[in-house]
Amino acid sequence: MDVPELLCRAACHVPVVAKGEAGTTVADANEYLGHDEWEIALDLLVELGDAYSSEIAFWDLLAEAARMMWLPWTERWCHWRRAEVVHGVVRADLQLVDPDVAGGRRTPIPGDGRLRPLWDIGDVTAAGDPDLYVARLWVESQPDLQPGGRAVVRLAPLSPQRWRRLAAGDVITMHEQMPVVATATIIEAVLPVGDDRKA
Template sequence: MDVPELLGRAACHVPVVAAGEAGTTVADANEYLDHDEWEIALDILVELGDAYRTETAFWDLLAEAARMMWLSRTERWCHWRRAEVVHGVVRADLQLVDPGVAGGRRTPIPGDGRLRPLWDMGAVTAAGDPDLSVARLWVESLPDLQPGGRAVVRLAPLSPQRWRRLVPGDVITMHEQRPVAGTATIVESAFSVDEDHHL
Protein backbone atom coordinates (compact mmCIF):
# COMPACT_ATOMS: atom_id res chain seq x y z
CA MET A 1 0.00 0.00 0.00
CA ASP A 2 1.15 3.53 -0.68
CA VAL A 3 0.73 6.48 1.69
CA PRO A 4 -2.60 7.79 0.31
CA GLU A 5 -4.13 4.31 0.49
CA LEU A 6 -2.92 3.80 4.07
CA LEU A 7 -4.33 7.16 5.14
CA GLY A 8 -7.57 6.55 3.26
CA ARG A 9 -8.05 3.22 5.01
CA ALA A 10 -7.30 4.81 8.38
CA ALA A 11 -9.87 7.54 7.64
CA CYS A 12 -12.51 4.82 7.16
CA HIS A 13 -12.06 3.92 10.85
CA VAL A 14 -13.03 7.42 12.02
CA PRO A 15 -16.70 8.18 12.78
CA VAL A 16 -18.06 11.08 10.74
CA VAL A 17 -19.14 12.84 13.95
CA ALA A 18 -15.68 12.66 15.56
CA ALA A 19 -13.97 16.04 15.92
CA GLY A 20 -10.48 17.00 17.04
CA GLU A 21 -9.60 19.82 19.44
CA ALA A 22 -9.49 22.30 16.55
CA GLY A 23 -12.87 21.10 15.27
CA THR A 24 -11.35 19.14 12.40
CA THR A 25 -13.18 16.05 11.12
CA VAL A 26 -12.45 13.09 8.89
CA ALA A 27 -13.92 15.13 6.01
CA ASP A 28 -11.05 17.60 6.48
CA ALA A 29 -8.51 14.77 6.41
CA ASN A 30 -10.05 13.39 3.21
CA GLU A 31 -10.01 16.81 1.59
CA TYR A 32 -6.28 17.18 2.28
CA LEU A 33 -5.75 13.66 0.94
CA ASP A 34 -7.56 14.66 -2.27
CA HIS A 35 -5.02 17.51 -2.64
CA ASP A 36 -2.00 15.26 -1.89
CA GLU A 37 -1.35 17.04 1.42
CA TRP A 38 -0.45 13.76 3.11
CA GLU A 39 1.32 15.12 6.17
CA ILE A 40 -1.57 17.43 7.07
CA ALA A 41 -4.04 14.58 6.55
CA LEU A 42 -1.91 12.37 8.82
CA ASP A 43 -1.78 15.06 11.52
CA ILE A 44 -5.58 15.42 11.42
CA LEU A 45 -6.10 11.65 11.65
CA VAL A 46 -3.69 11.39 14.60
CA GLU A 47 -5.60 14.18 16.36
CA LEU A 48 -8.91 12.45 15.65
CA GLY A 49 -7.50 9.18 16.96
CA ASP A 50 -6.69 10.91 20.22
CA ALA A 51 -10.23 12.32 20.42
CA TYR A 52 -12.24 9.10 20.22
CA ARG A 53 -11.91 5.39 21.01
CA THR A 54 -9.77 3.76 18.32
CA GLU A 55 -8.66 0.26 17.41
CA THR A 56 -5.16 -1.09 16.86
CA ALA A 57 -5.67 -1.35 13.08
CA PHE A 58 -6.15 2.43 12.87
CA TRP A 59 -2.82 3.12 14.58
CA ASP A 60 -1.05 0.43 12.53
CA LEU A 61 -2.13 2.15 9.31
CA LEU A 62 -1.02 5.57 10.54
CA ALA A 63 2.30 4.23 11.84
CA GLU A 64 3.09 2.66 8.48
CA ALA A 65 2.16 5.87 6.64
CA ALA A 66 4.38 7.90 8.99
CA ARG A 67 7.24 5.43 8.46
CA MET A 68 6.91 5.77 4.68
CA MET A 69 7.00 9.58 5.05
CA TRP A 70 10.09 9.45 7.32
CA LEU A 71 8.16 11.05 10.19
CA SER A 72 9.85 9.08 12.97
CA ARG A 73 8.33 10.92 15.95
CA THR A 74 4.81 10.55 14.53
CA GLU A 75 5.50 6.88 13.83
CA ARG A 76 6.63 6.37 17.44
CA TRP A 77 3.50 8.16 18.71
CA CYS A 78 1.24 5.91 16.61
CA HIS A 79 2.96 2.80 18.02
CA TRP A 80 2.61 4.30 21.52
CA ARG A 81 -1.10 4.94 21.05
CA ARG A 82 -1.59 1.43 19.67
CA ALA A 83 -0.09 0.01 22.86
CA GLU A 84 -2.42 2.21 24.93
CA VAL A 85 -5.43 0.79 23.07
CA VAL A 86 -4.31 -2.69 24.12
CA HIS A 87 -3.03 -2.05 27.66
CA GLY A 88 -4.60 1.22 28.82
CA VAL A 89 -3.53 4.79 29.54
CA VAL A 90 -1.49 6.10 32.46
CA ARG A 91 -0.91 9.87 32.58
CA ALA A 92 0.83 11.77 35.34
CA ASP A 93 1.97 15.26 36.29
CA LEU A 94 5.75 14.80 36.64
CA GLN A 95 8.01 17.21 38.53
CA LEU A 96 11.73 16.49 38.12
CA VAL A 97 14.02 17.23 41.04
CA ASP A 98 16.43 20.13 40.70
CA PRO A 99 19.58 19.24 38.71
CA GLY A 100 21.74 20.32 41.66
CA VAL A 101 20.14 17.69 43.94
CA ALA A 102 21.26 14.06 44.15
CA GLY A 103 19.28 12.09 41.57
CA GLY A 104 18.53 15.18 39.49
CA ARG A 105 19.04 15.00 35.74
CA ARG A 106 21.52 17.32 34.11
CA THR A 107 20.28 16.62 30.58
CA PRO A 108 16.75 16.84 29.15
CA ILE A 109 14.49 13.79 29.06
CA PRO A 110 13.73 12.93 25.43
CA GLY A 111 9.99 13.28 25.02
CA ASP A 112 9.35 10.47 22.56
CA GLY A 113 9.20 7.40 24.78
CA ARG A 114 12.83 6.31 24.66
CA LEU A 115 13.59 6.76 28.37
CA ARG A 116 12.70 3.74 30.55
CA PRO A 117 13.09 4.86 34.16
CA LEU A 118 12.15 2.89 37.25
CA TRP A 119 9.06 3.82 39.27
CA ASP A 120 8.31 3.32 42.95
CA MET A 121 4.58 2.75 43.49
CA GLY A 122 4.91 1.79 47.14
CA ALA A 123 5.33 -1.98 46.70
CA VAL A 124 8.14 -3.71 48.58
CA THR A 125 10.07 -6.93 48.04
CA ALA A 126 10.19 -9.80 50.56
CA ALA A 127 13.43 -8.27 51.84
CA GLY A 128 11.67 -4.95 52.49
CA ASP A 129 13.30 -3.05 49.60
CA PRO A 130 11.27 -0.94 47.15
CA ASP A 131 9.86 -3.15 44.38
CA LEU A 132 10.42 -0.87 41.40
CA SER A 133 8.67 -1.15 38.03
CA VAL A 134 9.85 -0.09 34.58
CA ALA A 135 7.74 2.22 32.41
CA ARG A 136 8.67 4.16 29.32
CA LEU A 137 7.90 7.87 29.44
CA TRP A 138 6.35 10.14 26.77
CA VAL A 139 6.26 13.90 27.43
CA GLU A 140 3.00 15.49 26.27
CA SER A 141 3.14 18.70 24.21
CA LEU A 142 6.94 19.07 24.47
CA PRO A 143 9.86 17.62 22.49
CA ASP A 144 11.68 17.00 25.77
CA LEU A 145 11.54 17.79 29.49
CA GLN A 146 14.29 20.04 30.81
CA PRO A 147 16.21 19.27 34.03
CA GLY A 148 14.09 20.37 36.99
CA GLY A 149 11.09 20.80 34.68
CA ARG A 150 7.46 19.82 35.01
CA ALA A 151 5.05 18.34 32.46
CA VAL A 152 2.20 15.93 31.98
CA VAL A 153 3.64 12.61 30.83
CA ARG A 154 2.26 9.31 29.60
CA LEU A 155 3.68 6.08 30.99
CA ALA A 156 3.92 2.71 29.23
CA PRO A 157 4.57 0.09 31.92
CA LEU A 158 6.61 -2.98 31.04
CA SER A 159 4.19 -4.97 33.26
CA PRO A 160 0.83 -3.14 32.96
CA GLN A 161 -0.96 -5.44 35.42
CA ARG A 162 1.20 -4.08 38.26
CA TRP A 163 -0.09 -0.55 37.58
CA ARG A 164 -3.83 -1.33 37.62
CA ARG A 165 -4.24 -0.31 41.27
CA LEU A 166 -3.19 3.30 40.55
CA VAL A 167 -5.90 5.95 40.59
CA PRO A 168 -5.83 9.71 40.00
CA GLY A 169 -4.19 11.46 42.94
CA ASP A 170 -1.74 8.63 43.70
CA VAL A 171 1.88 9.78 43.95
CA ILE A 172 4.75 7.70 42.58
CA THR A 173 8.45 8.47 42.28
CA MET A 174 10.79 8.16 39.31
CA HIS A 175 14.28 6.74 39.69
CA GLU A 176 17.23 6.52 37.33
CA GLN A 177 19.58 5.68 40.20
CA ARG A 178 18.84 5.22 43.90
CA PRO A 179 17.90 8.86 44.66
CA VAL A 180 14.50 10.13 43.52
CA ALA A 181 14.72 11.75 40.08
CA GLY A 182 11.13 13.02 40.00
CA THR A 183 7.72 12.87 41.65
CA ALA A 184 4.59 12.14 39.63
CA THR A 185 0.93 12.52 40.54
CA ILE A 186 -1.39 10.27 38.56
CA VAL A 187 -3.97 12.30 36.61
CA GLU A 188 -5.49 9.47 34.55
CA SER A 189 -5.45 5.68 34.77
CA ALA A 190 -7.71 3.79 32.38
CA PHE A 191 -6.91 0.15 31.75
CA SER A 192 -8.34 -2.16 29.12
CA VAL A 193 -10.81 -4.65 30.58
CA ASP A 194 -10.02 -7.20 27.88
CA GLU A 195 -6.60 -6.73 26.30
CA ASP A 196 -7.47 -9.15 23.46
CA HIS A 197 -10.59 -7.20 22.45
CA HIS A 198 -8.70 -4.55 20.45
CA LEU A 199 -6.25 -6.84 18.65
Template sequence: MADATEYLDHDEWEVALDILVELGDAYASESAYWDLLAEAARLLWLSRTERWCHWRRAEVARGLIRVDLQLVEPGVLGARRTPIPGEGHSRPLWDIGDVTAAGHPDLYVARIWVESQPDLLPGGRGVVRLAPLSPQRWQRLSAGYVITMHEQKPVAGIATVIETVFPVIKGHDGG
Protein backbone atom coordinates in the same frame (compact mmCIF):
# COMPACT_ATOMS: atom_id res chain seq x y z
CA MET B 1 -13.16 13.10 9.00
CA ALA B 2 -14.46 15.34 6.21
CA ASP B 3 -11.50 17.69 6.84
CA ALA B 4 -9.02 14.85 6.33
CA THR B 5 -10.73 13.85 3.08
CA GLU B 6 -10.58 17.44 1.83
CA TYR B 7 -6.83 17.59 2.50
CA LEU B 8 -6.33 14.25 0.75
CA ASP B 9 -8.20 15.62 -2.28
CA HIS B 10 -5.57 18.41 -2.41
CA ASP B 11 -2.60 16.04 -1.88
CA GLU B 12 -1.97 17.42 1.61
CA TRP B 13 -1.07 14.00 3.00
CA GLU B 14 0.76 15.15 6.12
CA VAL B 15 -2.06 17.45 7.22
CA ALA B 16 -4.63 14.71 6.63
CA LEU B 17 -2.54 12.28 8.69
CA ASP B 18 -2.25 14.82 11.52
CA ILE B 19 -6.06 15.15 11.57
CA LEU B 20 -6.49 11.36 11.71
CA VAL B 21 -3.94 11.10 14.55
CA GLU B 22 -5.81 13.81 16.49
CA LEU B 23 -9.09 11.93 15.94
CA GLY B 24 -7.49 8.73 17.25
CA ASP B 25 -6.21 10.59 20.31
CA ALA B 26 -9.62 12.15 20.98
CA TYR B 27 -11.74 9.02 20.59
CA ALA B 28 -11.31 5.35 21.48
CA SER B 29 -9.54 3.63 18.63
CA GLU B 30 -8.38 0.09 18.00
CA SER B 31 -4.91 -1.29 17.34
CA ALA B 32 -5.60 -1.67 13.61
CA TYR B 33 -6.30 2.08 13.34
CA TRP B 34 -2.88 2.91 14.79
CA ASP B 35 -1.21 0.28 12.60
CA LEU B 36 -2.65 1.95 9.49
CA LEU B 37 -1.61 5.42 10.62
CA ALA B 38 1.90 4.18 11.51
CA GLU B 39 2.25 2.68 8.04
CA ALA B 40 1.03 5.92 6.43
CA ALA B 41 3.55 7.91 8.50
CA ARG B 42 6.32 5.51 7.47
CA LEU B 43 5.44 5.94 3.79
CA LEU B 44 5.48 9.74 4.26
CA TRP B 45 8.87 9.60 6.05
CA LEU B 46 7.34 11.10 9.22
CA SER B 47 9.38 9.16 11.77
CA ARG B 48 8.14 10.98 14.91
CA THR B 49 4.50 10.50 13.86
CA GLU B 50 5.22 6.85 13.10
CA ARG B 51 6.75 6.34 16.57
CA TRP B 52 3.75 8.11 18.16
CA CYS B 53 1.32 5.80 16.32
CA HIS B 54 3.26 2.75 17.54
CA TRP B 55 3.18 4.18 21.09
CA ARG B 56 -0.60 4.74 20.87
CA ARG B 57 -1.11 1.21 19.53
CA ALA B 58 0.73 -0.14 22.57
CA GLU B 59 -1.50 1.96 24.85
CA VAL B 60 -4.60 0.41 23.27
CA ALA B 61 -3.24 -3.05 24.06
CA ARG B 62 -1.56 -2.41 27.44
CA GLY B 63 -3.23 0.68 28.89
CA LEU B 64 -2.76 4.42 29.22
CA ILE B 65 -1.06 6.09 32.18
CA ARG B 66 -0.63 9.88 32.08
CA VAL B 67 1.14 11.69 34.92
CA ASP B 68 2.22 15.20 35.82
CA LEU B 69 5.96 14.71 36.45
CA GLN B 70 8.11 17.15 38.42
CA LEU B 71 11.80 16.35 38.20
CA VAL B 72 13.96 17.27 41.21
CA GLU B 73 16.15 20.34 40.86
CA PRO B 74 19.54 19.72 39.18
CA GLY B 75 21.59 20.46 42.33
CA VAL B 76 19.84 17.77 44.40
CA LEU B 77 21.39 14.32 44.85
CA GLY B 78 19.81 11.89 42.37
CA ALA B 79 18.67 14.62 39.97
CA ARG B 80 19.01 14.29 36.21
CA ARG B 81 21.75 16.30 34.60
CA THR B 82 20.43 15.81 31.06
CA PRO B 83 16.93 16.16 29.59
CA ILE B 84 14.58 13.17 29.42
CA PRO B 85 14.18 12.45 25.71
CA GLY B 86 10.55 12.83 24.75
CA GLU B 87 9.94 9.81 22.55
CA GLY B 88 9.97 6.83 24.88
CA HIS B 89 13.70 6.15 25.05
CA SER B 90 14.13 6.74 28.79
CA ARG B 91 13.26 3.76 31.04
CA PRO B 92 13.55 4.82 34.68
CA LEU B 93 12.37 2.86 37.70
CA TRP B 94 9.13 3.80 39.47
CA ASP B 95 7.93 3.34 43.04
CA ILE B 96 4.17 2.79 42.80
CA GLY B 97 3.73 1.76 46.43
CA ASP B 98 4.60 -1.95 46.38
CA VAL B 99 7.17 -3.36 48.81
CA THR B 100 9.42 -6.41 48.66
CA ALA B 101 9.36 -9.19 51.27
CA ALA B 102 12.31 -7.42 52.93
CA GLY B 103 10.23 -4.22 53.25
CA HIS B 104 12.03 -2.22 50.55
CA PRO B 105 10.22 -0.39 47.74
CA ASP B 106 9.57 -2.70 44.79
CA LEU B 107 10.51 -0.64 41.74
CA TYR B 108 9.14 -1.18 38.23
CA VAL B 109 10.39 -0.10 34.80
CA ALA B 110 8.29 2.19 32.60
CA ARG B 111 9.24 4.08 29.45
CA ILE B 112 8.40 7.80 29.23
CA TRP B 113 6.82 9.77 26.35
CA VAL B 114 6.85 13.51 27.04
CA GLU B 115 3.70 15.26 25.80
CA SER B 116 3.70 18.66 24.07
CA GLN B 117 7.47 19.15 24.08
CA PRO B 118 10.50 17.39 22.60
CA ASP B 119 12.00 16.53 26.01
CA LEU B 120 11.78 17.32 29.72
CA LEU B 121 14.62 19.45 31.08
CA PRO B 122 16.38 18.71 34.39
CA GLY B 123 14.26 20.20 37.19
CA GLY B 124 11.41 20.61 34.71
CA ARG B 125 7.76 19.71 34.91
CA GLY B 126 5.47 18.25 32.29
CA VAL B 127 2.79 15.76 31.42
CA VAL B 128 4.23 12.41 30.41
CA ARG B 129 2.84 9.04 29.39
CA LEU B 130 4.20 5.88 30.96
CA ALA B 131 4.54 2.50 29.30
CA PRO B 132 5.23 -0.01 32.08
CA LEU B 133 7.12 -3.21 31.37
CA SER B 134 4.53 -5.04 33.52
CA PRO B 135 1.29 -3.02 33.15
CA GLN B 136 -0.82 -5.43 35.22
CA ARG B 137 1.00 -4.23 38.37
CA TRP B 138 -0.03 -0.63 37.65
CA GLN B 139 -3.76 -1.21 37.22
CA ARG B 140 -4.66 -0.09 40.75
CA LEU B 141 -3.40 3.43 40.04
CA SER B 142 -5.98 6.14 39.50
CA ALA B 143 -6.10 9.92 39.20
CA GLY B 144 -4.48 11.65 42.17
CA TYR B 145 -2.15 8.76 43.08
CA VAL B 146 1.45 9.92 43.69
CA ILE B 147 4.40 7.84 42.48
CA THR B 148 8.15 8.49 42.40
CA MET B 149 10.73 8.13 39.64
CA HIS B 150 14.18 6.74 40.40
CA GLU B 151 17.35 6.63 38.32
CA GLN B 152 19.63 6.20 41.33
CA LYS B 153 18.82 5.58 44.97
CA PRO B 154 17.42 9.08 45.68
CA VAL B 155 14.14 10.18 44.07
CA ALA B 156 14.64 11.78 40.63
CA GLY B 157 11.04 12.94 40.20
CA ILE B 158 7.57 12.97 41.72
CA ALA B 159 4.53 12.28 39.56
CA THR B 160 0.82 12.64 40.17
CA VAL B 161 -1.40 10.38 38.10
CA ILE B 162 -3.73 12.38 35.85
CA GLU B 163 -5.44 9.58 33.93
CA THR B 164 -5.43 5.81 33.60
CA VAL B 165 -7.27 3.65 31.11
CA PHE B 166 -6.64 -0.08 31.08
CA PRO B 167 -8.02 -2.59 28.61
CA VAL B 168 -10.70 -4.95 29.85
CA ILE B 169 -9.30 -8.48 30.00
CA LYS B 170 -11.83 -11.01 28.74
CA GLY B 171 -13.05 -13.16 31.60
CA HIS B 172 -12.17 -10.43 34.16
CA ASP B 173 -14.95 -7.95 33.40
CA GLY B 174 -17.65 -9.69 35.37
CA GLY B 175 -19.09 -11.33 32.25
Protein backbone atom coordinates in the same frame (compact mmCIF):
# COMPACT_ATOMS: atom_id res chain seq x y z
CA MET C 1 -0.45 0.00 -0.24
CA ASP C 2 0.74 3.51 -0.94
CA VAL C 3 0.44 6.47 1.44
CA PRO C 4 -2.91 7.83 0.15
CA GLU C 5 -4.51 4.38 0.40
CA LEU C 6 -3.20 3.88 3.94
CA LEU C 7 -4.56 7.28 5.00
CA CYS C 8 -7.91 6.68 3.27
CA ARG C 9 -8.28 3.36 5.05
CA ALA C 10 -7.41 4.97 8.38
CA ALA C 11 -9.96 7.73 7.72
CA CYS C 12 -12.64 5.06 7.27
CA HIS C 13 -12.15 4.09 10.94
CA VAL C 14 -12.94 7.59 12.24
CA PRO C 15 -16.60 8.29 13.13
CA VAL C 16 -18.10 11.25 11.29
CA VAL C 17 -19.01 12.89 14.62
CA ALA C 18 -15.44 12.74 16.03
CA LYS C 19 -13.85 16.16 16.44
CA GLY C 20 -10.25 17.12 17.07
CA GLU C 21 -9.13 19.83 19.49
CA ALA C 22 -9.60 22.55 16.85
CA GLY C 23 -12.98 21.18 15.77
CA THR C 24 -11.55 19.34 12.78
CA THR C 25 -13.30 16.23 11.49
CA VAL C 26 -12.55 13.31 9.23
CA ALA C 27 -14.11 15.35 6.39
CA ASP C 28 -11.25 17.84 6.80
CA ALA C 29 -8.69 15.04 6.65
CA ASN C 30 -10.35 13.65 3.52
CA GLU C 31 -10.33 17.09 1.92
CA TYR C 32 -6.56 17.40 2.44
CA LEU C 33 -6.14 13.88 1.06
CA GLY C 34 -8.04 14.96 -2.04
CA HIS C 35 -5.47 17.74 -2.55
CA ASP C 36 -2.49 15.37 -1.96
CA GLU C 37 -1.64 17.13 1.32
CA TRP C 38 -0.69 13.84 2.94
CA GLU C 39 1.25 15.17 5.92
CA ILE C 40 -1.57 17.51 6.96
CA ALA C 41 -4.09 14.69 6.53
CA LEU C 42 -1.91 12.41 8.65
CA ASP C 43 -1.61 15.04 11.39
CA LEU C 44 -5.40 15.51 11.45
CA LEU C 45 -6.02 11.77 11.62
CA VAL C 46 -3.52 11.41 14.48
CA GLU C 47 -5.33 14.19 16.34
CA LEU C 48 -8.71 12.57 15.65
CA GLY C 49 -7.38 9.28 17.03
CA ASP C 50 -7.63 10.80 20.50
CA ALA C 51 -11.22 11.96 19.93
CA TYR C 52 -12.79 8.49 19.80
CA SER C 53 -12.06 4.93 20.89
CA SER C 54 -9.54 4.20 18.17
CA GLU C 55 -8.56 0.68 17.21
CA ILE C 56 -5.26 -1.11 16.70
CA ALA C 57 -5.80 -1.22 12.91
CA PHE C 58 -6.21 2.58 12.79
CA TRP C 59 -2.84 3.19 14.47
CA ASP C 60 -1.14 0.48 12.36
CA LEU C 61 -2.27 2.23 9.16
CA LEU C 62 -1.07 5.62 10.39
CA ALA C 63 2.26 4.22 11.61
CA GLU C 64 2.92 2.65 8.21
CA ALA C 65 1.98 5.87 6.41
CA ALA C 66 4.33 7.85 8.69
CA ARG C 67 7.12 5.34 8.03
CA MET C 68 6.66 5.66 4.27
CA MET C 69 6.67 9.46 4.59
CA TRP C 70 9.91 9.47 6.63
CA LEU C 71 8.25 10.95 9.72
CA PRO C 72 9.93 8.99 12.56
CA TRP C 73 8.44 10.98 15.46
CA THR C 74 4.90 10.50 14.14
CA GLU C 75 5.58 6.83 13.49
CA ARG C 76 6.79 6.36 17.08
CA TRP C 77 3.72 8.19 18.41
CA CYS C 78 1.37 5.96 16.39
CA HIS C 79 3.11 2.85 17.75
CA TRP C 80 2.82 4.32 21.26
CA ARG C 81 -0.91 4.97 20.85
CA ARG C 82 -1.41 1.47 19.43
CA ALA C 83 0.19 0.03 22.57
CA GLU C 84 -2.13 2.16 24.72
CA VAL C 85 -5.14 0.65 22.92
CA VAL C 86 -3.87 -2.78 24.00
CA HIS C 87 -2.41 -2.08 27.44
CA GLY C 88 -4.20 1.04 28.64
CA VAL C 89 -3.31 4.66 29.35
CA VAL C 90 -1.37 6.06 32.30
CA ARG C 91 -0.86 9.84 32.33
CA ALA C 92 0.80 11.83 35.10
CA ASP C 93 1.97 15.29 36.05
CA LEU C 94 5.74 14.81 36.39
CA GLN C 95 8.05 17.16 38.30
CA LEU C 96 11.78 16.52 37.94
CA VAL C 97 14.01 17.08 40.96
CA ASP C 98 16.16 20.21 40.71
CA PRO C 99 19.48 19.38 38.98
CA ASP C 100 21.42 20.72 41.99
CA VAL C 101 19.80 18.15 44.32
CA ALA C 102 21.24 14.65 44.72
CA GLY C 103 19.80 12.44 41.99
CA GLY C 104 18.63 15.37 39.87
CA ARG C 105 19.05 14.99 36.12
CA ARG C 106 21.53 17.28 34.42
CA THR C 107 20.44 16.36 30.89
CA PRO C 108 16.98 16.59 29.29
CA ILE C 109 14.65 13.62 29.19
CA PRO C 110 13.93 12.65 25.57
CA GLY C 111 10.21 13.03 25.02
CA ASP C 112 9.61 10.23 22.52
CA GLY C 113 9.32 7.16 24.72
CA ARG C 114 12.96 6.02 24.60
CA LEU C 115 13.66 6.49 28.32
CA ARG C 116 12.78 3.46 30.49
CA PRO C 117 13.19 4.58 34.10
CA LEU C 118 12.20 2.67 37.23
CA TRP C 119 9.07 3.63 39.18
CA ASP C 120 8.08 3.20 42.81
CA ILE C 121 4.29 2.73 42.73
CA GLY C 122 4.02 1.71 46.39
CA ASP C 123 4.79 -2.03 46.26
CA VAL C 124 7.46 -3.52 48.52
CA THR C 125 9.66 -6.59 48.30
CA ALA C 126 9.68 -9.39 50.89
CA ALA C 127 12.65 -7.60 52.49
CA GLY C 128 10.59 -4.41 52.84
CA ASP C 129 12.38 -2.44 50.13
CA PRO C 130 10.52 -0.56 47.38
CA ASP C 131 9.68 -2.89 44.48
CA LEU C 132 10.51 -0.83 41.40
CA TYR C 133 8.95 -1.38 37.96
CA VAL C 134 10.04 -0.25 34.50
CA ALA C 135 7.81 2.03 32.44
CA ARG C 136 8.70 3.93 29.29
CA LEU C 137 7.99 7.65 29.37
CA TRP C 138 6.52 9.95 26.68
CA VAL C 139 6.48 13.71 27.32
CA GLU C 140 3.29 15.32 26.00
CA SER C 141 3.41 18.46 23.83
CA GLN C 142 7.18 18.95 23.85
CA PRO C 143 10.21 17.18 22.36
CA ASP C 144 11.97 16.76 25.71
CA LEU C 145 11.81 17.74 29.38
CA GLN C 146 14.57 19.98 30.66
CA PRO C 147 16.34 19.33 34.00
CA GLY C 148 14.13 20.49 36.88
CA GLY C 149 11.18 20.80 34.50
CA ARG C 150 7.55 19.81 34.78
CA ALA C 151 5.23 18.27 32.18
CA VAL C 152 2.35 15.91 31.62
CA VAL C 153 3.73 12.52 30.63
CA ARG C 154 2.38 9.20 29.45
CA LEU C 155 3.77 5.99 30.92
CA ALA C 156 3.95 2.56 29.30
CA PRO C 157 4.56 0.00 32.05
CA LEU C 158 6.35 -3.18 31.04
CA SER C 159 4.10 -5.01 33.54
CA PRO C 160 0.74 -3.19 33.18
CA GLN C 161 -1.05 -5.65 35.47
CA ARG C 162 0.95 -4.33 38.46
CA TRP C 163 -0.23 -0.77 37.80
CA ARG C 164 -3.99 -1.52 37.73
CA ARG C 165 -4.66 -0.27 41.25
CA LEU C 166 -3.38 3.23 40.45
CA ALA C 167 -5.97 6.02 40.30
CA ALA C 168 -6.02 9.75 39.72
CA GLY C 169 -4.31 11.53 42.62
CA ASP C 170 -1.87 8.72 43.46
CA VAL C 171 1.75 9.85 43.77
CA ILE C 172 4.60 7.72 42.42
CA THR C 173 8.32 8.37 42.11
CA MET C 174 10.77 7.95 39.24
CA HIS C 175 14.25 6.52 39.77
CA GLU C 176 17.36 6.19 37.64
CA GLN C 177 19.67 5.61 40.59
CA MET C 178 18.96 5.41 44.33
CA PRO C 179 17.76 9.00 44.87
CA VAL C 180 14.38 10.05 43.52
CA VAL C 181 14.67 11.72 40.10
CA ALA C 182 11.06 12.91 39.87
CA THR C 183 7.67 12.80 41.50
CA ALA C 184 4.56 12.13 39.45
CA THR C 185 0.91 12.58 40.33
CA ILE C 186 -1.40 10.28 38.36
CA ILE C 187 -4.02 12.22 36.40
CA GLU C 188 -5.43 9.30 34.39
CA ALA C 189 -5.08 5.53 34.72
CA VAL C 190 -7.23 3.38 32.44
CA LEU C 191 -5.80 -0.13 32.38
CA PRO C 192 -7.54 -3.27 31.08
CA VAL C 193 -8.80 -5.77 33.62
CA GLY C 194 -7.99 -9.46 33.18
CA ASP C 195 -5.21 -11.02 31.17
CA ASP C 196 -2.94 -8.64 29.28
CA ARG C 197 -3.40 -8.79 25.55
CA LYS C 198 -0.36 -9.03 23.33
CA ALA C 199 0.42 -6.01 21.19
